[in-house]
Amino acid sequence: MAQREDTTDLNEKRIHIVALDIPYPANYGGVIDIFNRIRALNNSGIRITLHAFYSNRPEAPELKEYCDSIFYYKRKMSISNFFSFMPFIVKTRIDKKLLYNLLRDTDPIIFEGLHTTAYLNHTRLKGRIKLVRMHNIEYEYYYQLAKSEKNVLRKLYNLLEGFKLKRYEKIITVADHVVTISPNDYDHYNATYPNIELIPSSHSSRKIESLPGYGEYIFYHGKLSVPENENAVMFLLKNVFSRIKTPFIVAGMNPSNKLKRTIKKLDYVTLIANPPEEEMLKLIREAHINLIVTFQATGLKLKLLKSLYNGRFCIVNSPMVSGTGLEPLCEIADTADDLVKTIDEFMHINFSPDHIKIRHQNLMLMFDPVANAKKWTSLLFPEE
Known part of the structure; x- marks a missing residue:
């Protein structure tokens, strides 16, 4: 004690x-x-x-x-x-x-x-x-x-x-x-x-820390030892990143050997296991897109909130934002085809000061x- x-x-x-x-x-x-x-x-x-x-x-x-x-x-x-x-x-x-x-x-x-x-x-x-x-x-x-x-x-x-x-x-x-x-x-x-x-x-966020401009990669983060998160990453690897050549970084706690082996085979995908908090925030901020997918619509995913406060564009599927009030701040795509199409579209869009202003106005109302x-x-x- x-x-x-x-x-x-x-x-x-x-x-x-x-x-x-x-x-x-x-x-x-x-x-x-x-x-x-x-x-x-x-x-x-x-x-x-x-x-x-x-x-x-x-x-x-x-x-x-x-x-x-x-x-x-x-x-x-x-x-x-x-x-x-x-x-x-x-x-x-x-x-x-x-x-x-x-x-x-x-x-x-x-x-x-x-x-x-x-x-x-x-x-x-x-x-x-x-x-x-x-x-x-x-x-x-x-x-x-x-x-x-x-x-x-x-x-x-x-x-x-x-x-x-x-x-x-x-x-x-x-x-x-x-x-x-x-x-x-x-x-x-x-x-x-x-x-x-x-x-x-x-x-932990007290203000929007998102950077304007462009990033060079897409980012997914989560507690990778949780089956829900591993399943989401495996879905993205098989159905989305097998079809595009944009660099994809996956980071999180305790990835399984299965996930490590799968990512090692893919040229455009990098796995970062157990990054410290400062590195995780840097990865979120420097990504052009934070890709946050779940098949389990429960609670509020704090990784979404962290990405909205610190990252640029957030592309999610419906279960990630359903009932959270955060739907207007995200791009929603539910099928693999829609995810590929939305990623391709937003990789070419500048994340502007106006995007940051709108995000601040909405998040401060709730959080x-x-x-x-x-x-x-x-x-x-x-x-x-």
């Missing part, structure tokens, strides 16, 4: 945040949202006690800059937890030390993801202000994972986990507010549950970090 010296005025606002993973480094979707929310709330004067579950990420001393106290809890990854009626992602994050630490005061609590909600309805937390941040429609996410998974055992696990999550999610009725990440998710939950709010993703921090604060401290 890491702790910062307490010099707190009794009138200062304090909260607990229960994170599904250690939110630093902020290098994949869920932890990007969590880390940047921690930073934004801290900058607005809120003092934070962070509780972080982990399995394979190290403790992060960098978080001490934003948190008064940090408690770490190792996930219980026992095989017996697969056979629980409770979803595996929840069951493995039960720790009595967490409950004890939450009961040390009466501060409001943000539960990050359905993953962390095992104690949401605990009798000893009754009367506390409790918010649940929904990063996805979780059961749909697991059903989609099952569709893209070729390994029979993993496919069965994803189907079963989706079934458990659909049954389990009614626990969110106990929360004072359920905070969704996209308009699509808001509509889904608001049709069934009370107290649903929409606050878009917290992110202004200061305004969104105020929304979180009003939910956490409703009487002030």
Whole structure:
């Protein structure tokens, strides 16, 4: 446990945040949202006690800059937890030390993801202000994972986990507010549950960093160990980049050997595995087109947001932007033929200052970090 010296005025606002993973480094979707929310709330004067579950990420001393106290809890990854009626992602994050630490005061609590909600309805937390941040429609996410998974055992696990999550999610009725990440998710939950709010993703960008002019390559980035992302890249390699000669760069975390072998055979394609954040941003900014394709329309893909804030043209398919409100800022192409045609068209178009101005006007309406921090604060401290 890491702790910062307490010099707190009794009138200062304090909260607990229960994170599904250690939110630093902020290098994949869920932890990007969590880390940047921690930073934004801290900058607005809120003092934070962070509780972080982990399995394979190290403790992060960098978080001490934003948190008064940090408690770490190792996930219980026992095989017996697969056979629980409770979803595996929840069951493995039960720790009595967490409950004890939450009961040390009466501060409001943000539960990050359905993953962390095992104690949401605990009798000893009754009367506390409790918010649940929904990063996805979780059961749909697991059903989609099952569709893209070729390994029979993993496919069965994803189907079963989706079934458990659909049954389990009614626990969110106990929360004072359920905070969704996209308009699509808001509509889904608001049709069934009370107290649903929409606050878009917290992110690191404070202004549009896109460069005007032309780039020389097309870029795809994502967590490449995720089957959804690998399937998207394989689709692009087979159906799009086999037909064009524009340089294509793929970058991301932990690509499989299969993906490495496939890319090695292609003359116009380069793979960059596990680039540091600065290099990733440079690749996004210098590309002429950020190509972002998914076959899993769940949540808001933060790689899209990063590309819109930092890159030039964004070409996407419909599932990537469906229900996000970001459709007007992207070029949408759904078939391989349309992708080839759109890429060919936009590789010859100058990304102008007018493009940047329009992007700024639209993104700041939804994703202004200061305004969104105020929304979180009003939910956490409703009487002030």
